[in-house]
Amino acid sequence: IAYHNRGNARFGLGDKSGAIADYDQAIKLKSDFSSAYYMRGNVRYALGDKQSAISDFDEAIKLKPDFARAYHDRGLA
Numbered sequence: 001i002a003y004h005n006r007g008n009a010r011f012g013l014g015d016k017s018g019a020i021a022d023y024d025q026a027i028k029l030k031s032d033f034s035s036a037y038y039m040r041g042n043v044r045y046a047l048g049d050k051q052s053a054i055s056d057f058d059e060a061i062k063l064k065p066d067f068a069r070a071y072h073d074r075g076l077a
Contacts, residue, residue, distance in 0.1 A: 001026075003022045003023070003025040003029070004033065004039065006022045007020075007036070007043075010022060011039065011043055011046075016043050016046060023036045023037075034070075037057070037059040037060040038056065038057065038060040038070050041053040041056030041057045041060065041073065041074075044056060045077050053073075053077045054074055054077045057070045057073055057074035057077065061074070
C-alpha cells in the first residue's frame with residue numbers, strides 16, 4: 001500500500017515515471033492489487049500509451065469485476 005500511495009503522490013506532482021515505478025513495485029509485491037493496475041493505467045494513459053493503459057484497466061477489471069471506474073477509463077482510452 002505504501003508504494004501505491006507514493007505512486008499516487010508522485011502522479012499528483014507530475015512525476016509519471018516515478019509513479020509507474022511505484023505501481024510496478026506495488027504489483028510485484030501484491031499481484032492482485034487491482035487499484036495499482038488501475039492507477040498505472042491512468043498514468044500510462046496520461047503519457048499517451050493507450051494500449052498499455054487498456055491492458056492495465058483490463059487487469060484491474062479481471063481482478064475486480066465490479067470496478068466501475070476501470071470500465072469507464074478503459075472506455076476513454
